[in-house]
Amino acid sequence: MNDKQQQINVKDVTGPVRSHRPTDDGHIYVRAQTGKWQKLRKYLGWILMSMFILGPWMTWNGRQALLFDVVQQRFQIFSTTIWPQDFTLLALVIMISAVALFFVTTFLGRVWCGYVCPQTVWTFIFIWFEEKFEGSANKRRQLDKSAWDFNKIWRKSAKHIAWLAVSLLTGFTFIAYFVPVKELALELLTFSSSFWVGFWVLFFAFCTYGNAGWMRTIMCTHICPYSRFQSAMFDKDTFTVSYDVERGESRGPRPRKADPKELGLGDCIDCNLCVQVCPAGIDIRDGLQYECINCGACVDACDQTMDRMGYERGLISYTTEHKLRHGVSHVARPKLIGYGIVMTVMTAVFIYMASSIMPMGIEILRDRNQLYRETSEGLIENTYTMKIRNKTLDTEIYRLAVEGIDDVTWIGPQEVEVRGGEIISLPISLSTDPYLLSSPVSDVTFVLTHTGLYESDSKATLRHKSKFFSSIN
Template sequence: MRSRPRRGPVKRGRTARPRRGGEDAGRAAQSLYVAHEKIYPREVQGRYASLRWLAVWLLLGLYYLLPWMSWDGRQAVLFDLPARKFYIFGLTFWPQDFFFMAWLLIMAALMLFFVTAIAGRLWCGYACPQTVWTEAFLWMERITEGRHGRRRKLDEGPWTLEKLARKGTKQVLWIGFSLWTGFTFVAYFTPTLELGHKVLTFSTGAWETFWILFYGFATYGNAGFLREQVCKYMCPYARFQSAMFDKDTLIISYDARRGEPRGPRKMDLDRQTSPLGDCIDCHLCVQVCPTGIDIREGLQIECIACAACVDVCNGVMDRMHYPRGLVRYSTHHAMEEQRPSRVWRARVLIYGALLLALLIGFGAAVANRSTLIVDVIRDRNTLYRERAGGLIENVYTLTFVNKTEVERQYRIAAHGIDGLVVDLDRPQPLVSGPGQVLRVPLRLQAPSSALASDIVEVTLTVEASGEVPARIERRAPFVGPGAR
């Protein structure tokens, strides 16, 4: 993949050899660096611009509205870290379910590979948080400072009352939106109404305050100032995307066969007899690009596949009465080799099959996951105790985790040794409340004459009754006198 040559008088990739004195050496050193040039992307309308704004509204709407939604009398999506419970609508996840998070991350990575193999950097252009929040910040910049040309003149002009008012209004909107973004982020971990009350009464905790400010500052910096620099220099995806591309991957492409040689012309020029191609060299594709590249130079790592250049070029083709598609989504095979692209190829089928298998497995695992966790820990301080009547006693600790939102009752039984007796500090059935973690000491007693060996494996059976019945078996060692 080619990198776009930087604009400006300073050349890159070649350093002049100093001939004499420090002046030449200083000039050579300066040629290695180019000051950042702010990009003022031109406004664009079209099919892909509408799709991009639809994605912005949907994704930002989900992010900001989910913490305000309720489900069964609680927040619909809440990661309650102090209680070690994650609520996602009707599902409750516990720390023991953490492997589901790893499963989701694997599926997300595989989904990225699958989509990239088919449609290139579709994620970057429409769904990446950097793209989504940058679009929102650009919208606030437009309504306060004007269109792209006016914003450029405002930045280059002297400070006046109008400039101060416009810049100040923009900063107020940016800072307010950033703080609201940080508040919403923390609201996924602290109930929204509770967090709102704390903020209004200035009683938020240290960590809540830190994360509101940190996430707000990160949003403000990335979407307000860094913008395309995050995509060009900080995001690793642009660097390894070429490993996921092939000649049948959809990319934003300029049809050089049709567009070259480029050049300006009158609208009434006969296209059939003109020596020029369809590109009128208007540079609008560069002006609308959020990363400031020229798509006519070929695929570049800075391209985020937002298709803004496609929309604006189609508009120019309409005005010139030329066919659309001079810049379009296409593939290397279609553009360079003039042959049909293959969507369903080996890597896509493999990615799709693995992703489908993981999705089915994940759904089945979540649907069939146990609503009860039982852990058995043997007392390691004492191997065994000798009781009257020739009984041998072992002590254990039973831990029950009720993963439902209803009360449950437990009955415990044990077998594996003749005459094995279960002794608890409280009568059965044991009762635990919704989401409660219950720890109970358990003593197992067995006649010494019934022990076939020094260590015998016994089976504990826990039966949970209530609205969500469950039955779980756990094995544990029973130690006798010969284990000394």
């Protein structure tokens, strides 16, 4: 191959732009920004944060409504108790969440990262405390460069104390989803918790402090894999935060009342606010970059600048590549429809499986020593071990019966009480006259009835098939 054959044609779609990154020794001083997208992000963040904190404290029928008890191997979600045999539901939830993320990303880009990702929510909370104690971005920059005096010490100390308080609250709340919250709070307050419980609270507190306080966008750009493979889900109809190069270039400052066309300029006045408000420290005018989290801060900053200049909004906006090229965006496209169909089908399967969870379980084990026994009265007797699981957290009473053989005698209790979450093993026997049997192997069905439910309830009765052996040739 010659050099000309090895060349790859690269198309410049950004225009003559130059980067501006507001970093000092790698630190990004994020400028505060208001606007409709920042209000939406802030409200969503506080709603999600409140739900996270209040979640372990919610009760249902006198118990913690959300408790993922690993020790007892059960997940309590309001009135539903999920046991290990039902964990396929959790796997299905994870798969649905993944497909939903693909669907949203294909349609709206990285809005998950910009609005509801825990890393983003906690980072902006930490930045809020930073602004309250240390001031605006310029004041924070000046404070970091100043000597260590009383003013700097108390401001830095107050900020880190607030960060640590939020981190400890986060660690405590997260573990409270796995350990009963009231028990956890009492043990921590009295310093009587086990080593591992205390360790995990401090571990997640440390992770929160490090991620939201120090690492911030490093987590997004270097550790989180989503920023790397997200581009595989983008297409020319994906809504992303984009800069209109055709309208904005050439950029440059100008008097407010000047006509940019007479000056040979575009609408971008090169105020650099879009860069100063970016939590990732990128210049959106350089084109789409994997660091961008679609938070819309630059959109709000640019729209406000356009308002002050008397220009039309939308120089930076949530738009698609097709729209930027004056084309038509297509919402209903094969990839998006495919993700939607898969997500809908999986959600329907999950709803069906979740609604079909039985509040009890039954397992029948035959006697391994002998298939059958002939009694002194000439009857054929089969012995079984019935295992009954109460999958609720309340003590329940169950009735036992058998179907499939006429005139069968049940030897053993036919009504049992099982405490919440327990499994009992019940030895029972069935006997019948061999002359009433037409085959050496007969099908029998054991019936378990929940006395606390109406008989018409589909979850009131559980059946389990087995075999009855005899000496008939």
